[in-house]
Amino acid sequence: MTVDKGDGDTDAHGGPVRHIPVLLREVLASLAPAPGETIVDGTFGAGGYTAAILEAGAQVIAFDRDPDAIAAGAAMVEASGGKLTLIHDRFSELLEHVEEASLDGVVLDIGVSSMQIDEADRGFSFMRDGPLDMRMGQSGVSAADVVNRAKVSDMTRIFGILGEERHAGRIAGAIETERQKARFETTRQLAGLIEKVSPRRPQDKIHPATRVFQALRTYVNDELGELAQTLFAAERALKPGGRLVVVSFHSLEDRIVKRFFQDRAGKASGSRHLPMVAEKVSTFTLTGKQPVTATEAECEINPRSRSGKLRAGLRTAAPAGKASADILPVPNLAALAAHGG
Template identity: 60%
Template sequence: MMADHGSALVPAGGGPVRHVPVLLDPVLEALDPKPGERFVDGTFGAGGYSAAILDRGASVLGIDRDPTAIAGAKPLLGRYSRLSLHPGRFGDLRAIAAERGEAPLDGVVLDIGVSSMQIDDAERGFSFQKDGPLDMRMSRAGPSAADVVNRFKVGDLARILNFLGEERQAGRIARAIEARRAERPFERTLDLAGLVGKVIGRSHKDRIDPATRTFQALRIFVNDELGELVRALVAAEHVLKPGGRLVVVTFHSLEDRIVKRFLRDRSEAASGSRHLPDVQHKDVTFEARNKAVTGDEREIALNPRARSAKLRSAVRTALPPRRDAEATAFVDLPSLADLPPSGAA
């Protein structure tokens, strides 16, 4: 579940390497930006999508909860007078767009997940490829992954790893974490990855590192990524004008399932029958495009992170937004608000 929002130049192996936005051509085709139109890039990153939209003559409001992304956008701000930025969560885009006077919008694009700049920075703690603090906070505020690992009860940990990471060995890993943290707390990424590797083991058939699902689950939980996605989809329904385009790129089955379910629900009107006479009519608020778009062989060769990417898009109808606040329901997971105090796990 690794996104690449960027188009920034970063040093690697003796020279700058361009971070290529995933599925850029299909994103532009679905958004179809035109001069004078207004868009929100809800996951700004290094501005890859935003720059491409701006090059088409439209204006962009970029939103990002990572202060590093906002600080790194100065070159783009100097280049484009039609670009503005707002630090915040894309789940709050309805309030942000209203506050900035941007609504109604011609398009919203969301690239869900963690950016390659965050992954590549060991000090952010998103990856176990290099050792770093067990952090994973996109906003650099609030409880960290270390707090979750060291303080949640074993049952809560197992539910987080099982649902958000789809980890079959969640119970064994959670119990091993509980036993080890009694000796000393987890503070570093490689420390946790090493323990997970010992619990699960690795066969020659494994295509991913044993710790991948655990790290994925912790990152999604720490940043409430699925909740943010739900809130952003509902917000887009409110801020898009008739004919406005919604484009979402996901990198994981849980994310894609939420987007698919939302668009299916919003593009189908409920109908009653003699067996179900009291079914309530639902307004069709989006016209969903039927098939998810994935990366072709050329793009995957250029950017391996495109391998798991899926793009879904829809066009806003003229009917008013639905009143229901949520787009989907989750299993009963613990909340960061329920995090036990230090030493109470």
């Protein structure tokens, strides 16, 4: 739950930080957990949000695709007296585990946890030399698979679109040249090449490898697709009056959440030159000014919180809308050639 939540203003894969749930006070204000309610924490991590929700008296169903997080949460389950259920699965599979219109709240904290960053053998951080992995669920295609097997054109798209890296083509070309000499196996091996190809300038605030690592992690875990699917699932799982609260940390993630809420809370736009467009039925009403960001005091305590953005909505009684790829701000890259070998 405490995350590498960096963006262009921070070193996204820097050193360890103790577990501090981002925007906790604001999350609880929007989520409003109460005794007798059932809340889903879609991103359990180290259990920061879950602990606070349990303290408020609500039942919690928490998801995490990382088996290490599930194992670490066993003590919290035991101490909860039956009020906490931990599920080892992706949060996009929400409706495989709960009934439609059964939840009072859903909270999502999007990103990679500090626990994952701090473990060198997980391969999320270039500040610690470890295997080039980055898989949250510890299975499937790894970052090393992408770097060693993907076409240059595919890597360019991944780095450029998901990482918003302006030197994507140059870095992808250099990777192709180097992998002909030796396979990329470690985080420092890849970061070292990027430093040579795109050296850090005095005015740069982040390490030159930051955006490439962000892009690889996002791609390997299909983070944008997972987020979009989860928003649609949460819409179906929430009761009328249920609260959906999402904290995101990168511009692409926030754009998905913003588009979802705009679509679900807005009206169809039209033109005076065209026939009238039917008014859309709102499935959410937005709560308060959005996005909510961290206070200066919180940013001083936890610098990673400064890129966090909270958006929230209140579920109406209207039937859930159709899922649509329109809320994705970038093309779906999940089926690129890296998966085919």
